[in-house]
Amino acid sequence: MRSRRKIDVISASNLLKGKRLKVAMHVKVEGSLLEYIGNLDMKKPAERRKLENEIRESIQTKCRSLVRMMQEKQTDPFGIGQYVRNAVPVGVWRHMDWKKVYADADISVHIQVKIKDYGKLQH
């Protein structure tokens, strides 16, 4: 299993105008299926896509609730602040009340799941 995270600050210019901060988080999850006991047939690519979708949705819900929780607690473990700092002029960042901006931000999570291979054993 391998995952990569990319953070895009979408509305740096809007933020300067006093609007809400908009951030998109892209998470790429890639891995091998070790065991599967569901009804989908992993040999068919279409059904594999279906399983990928299910995983995607489940991760997405979890991520969203995690992000919301972190925003409520006003803590930024994803390091979004670094990307915002790099997207705005130095003075703006220094005078920004980052905790408030962060708690108020619109953070969307986009997940991409890929099953690289599904093993040899079939039942």
Place this chain on the structure above:
Amino acid sequence: MNKVKEKLNVFHITLLIFMAEMNITLFSLPRLIAENIGTNGWIGYLALSAIATFNIFLYWIVYRVGRGASAFEILKSALPKAVIYPVYWGLAIFWIFTASILGKNFFLIFQMLSFQTTNPMFIFLLFCVMVFALLIKDIYGIGKATTVFFFMTIWTVGLTVYQFKDWEIVRFTPHLFQVASQGHSFRNWMEVYSTFIGYELALFLFPHVNKRSKLFQGVFIGHWMVTLAQLAVVLTAFGFFSFHQIESL
């Protein structure tokens, strides 16, 4: 004993300059750069290295014009004795102080890492014995000792590779020379420049070289090697720590 007048080789000159410049400031260099130059301070560091290169170039001109005469001879022929002796005293005291401060920093670090309960005076004594053992030899012997120390320490630069996993380019920020907590001033940039102290050794090597030793080729290469090694450390630190963490290193 049959004394052969040995001349320094370009290889030994390179390592002498490298080891003279590679000093205790390496430990605090990332913090110095963060405090005095600010974000992306490594660019400023490179600029300072270029200035040092220019200084070495000036030494080179002195060497060429003096046709290899030693710095002492040049001074003696240019200035009256009454002026020279205070200058010598001043220089001698300055270098003694610099060496003492550098040495003190070294054994403070030694004490912190491995000899917490040892009396610092004892470490100081060991330090003095080492320095004395070096100084009773001629420059050629010092050069050989330096070569040994060089190979004992240079591999540590390779250890920076292990930090790459936690290294992120985003920590560099796209801002240039911002949020330097000490502010920009000539004095603060000089503080970073002080890390290059050591290349002035070249001035005293004139009598110990001949045409074949290619003195300044060695000095330039040694200086650039130090620049590269320290740059590797600085870049690693800037991508590994956040800016504020570096400030408290």
